[in-house]
Amino acid sequence: MTRPATSRMPWPATTRVPWPAAPAAFRAAVVDLLGAPVVADTTQPGGFSRGVASRLRCADGRRVFVKAIDTTDDGYALSLYEREARVAPQLPLGLPAPWFVGTVRAADWLGLVFHDVPGQIVTPPWTSGRLRLVVDCLTSLSALATPCPVADLPDWGGPASQWHGWNHMLATGGVPADDAELDPATVVALAALERDYPQAAAGDTLLHSDLRADNIMLAADNTDSTVTLVDWAQAARGAAWLDPLIFALGAALDGVPEPDGLFLRHRAARAAPAGAVDRVLAALAGRFVYLARTPGPAPVRALQQREARICLDWLHQRHAL
Template sequence: MASRTTFEELPPRVRAAIAFHTGRIHCADPVSSGLNSQLAVRLRCEAGDVHVKGLRSDHDRVWTQRREAEVNPFLKGISPELLWREEVDGWDVLGFDFVSGHHADYRPRSQDLSCVADLLTRLGEVELPSIELREAGQRLGNYVSDRSQLELFEGESLLHTDLNNENVLVQDGHAYLVDWAWATRGAPWLDAGYWVMWLLAAGKHTVEQAEGWARRIPSWEAATPMALDAFASANARMWREIGGAQPDAWTSRLVRASRDWSEYRQKLVEK
């Protein structure tokens, strides 16, 4: 988690560069989500509300700002529009169209689930952009039981890879994906697979129900049983390592969810 800087604490030149785009700023409201940003704020401005996120230029993850700026033009209607980017006085700052929706509710019977399934369907129709992207195998390379399994995750689809419900905003029945720092190239079904784990982490979904929601996404059909088995197993290993001996409450949900899915897939193999 990055330490937070308030809007008022920004250097004057940074605030002036932002105001050049927004016009007069009436109010700056801190945003609690987006824990990887040193600056996360809703600006109520003369030109309309803007979501601003930023990192200091010497931060070891400042590259994520560039990644988000590069991928955003390809995500019309899928992610809030990037309005501007400023690199000034030691800061890299992005300004996005503000979406006033709520974080998606992943619990069973939530009306948001259909919105998210539609969102992932629309994402699956986006052509892979010619920009630098991480490869899906990079995320899971240390957690597969056999390196040859990484071929199962390869593909030419644009992926988000972090389906945390706080990265999904729902406004008027339309879902948006935010925080594209980990945009990835890989197999088309992988985001649906990541969604399965987050549905399980939300509680009260059975694995069958979670996979049922993933099945509504056309790209899921491209996933072979072998690929799903390997993916679930690799994620279980990854989250077990992240959690360590005493995982916190937030991480424990993902440890349990990934373990439950992996065990379910293993039982299918054994039948």
């Protein structure tokens, strides 16, 4: 039986670098790009990187958002920033994304500058009204982003080998023995589902791919109808129903029950082949279970365990297991 998510899973926190603590040469390069000195800054919460994430106000009244990292500190974060630096200039007008100003490289730092979007990131718990606004936004995005308007995007999820967790566990004898619901027959069924993961996820829609609450901004007091999706570092190409699925998974982590019901509010989700959705959910669960059992930060591993459980319960709800 599906166990609804009724409590919020806290996202792992990070400590941001305040704007004044960034290297002087980097800050000067940002000012050169903007053409006006910075007179005020406010550090923003959310996200995982250990760099700058600040709203800046310029002397001429303009407001921008700057995200930046030390390129010598975290190779994975650097790869995401480099990817977003390629994607952001190609996002067409009309998408629910912030306008891109430019890229700054100085003093071993890499920064991306955007026009500031009025409003705040979503702060759970979710309300029915906010969920509806985001689903409506994703419905519009799917229409605007098909066919994919960004060149040379990778397929969603990356190499298939990273998504064969159940098959890897079967091959290596590493099937988890600490979960009563993961009996051998269930693991074999999950392994069979995930084998066709690449074909199941294929499509020609531009996907945001990382629709957590802290990547979703609502205007003004979080009740206005304007929704902006920020942080396109994991943009990819795939089936139009994948973003609604990722959003429903993130909302379930925030305590929203019945992710399948939220998922099916989206037109593309209702049109998706049921078997394809089941295969992607199985692949997600396998990846999360596999990663949760590898060395790493405890808060991240706990989050992956919860993500795996939500995907498995979701599959049971869909009668795929």
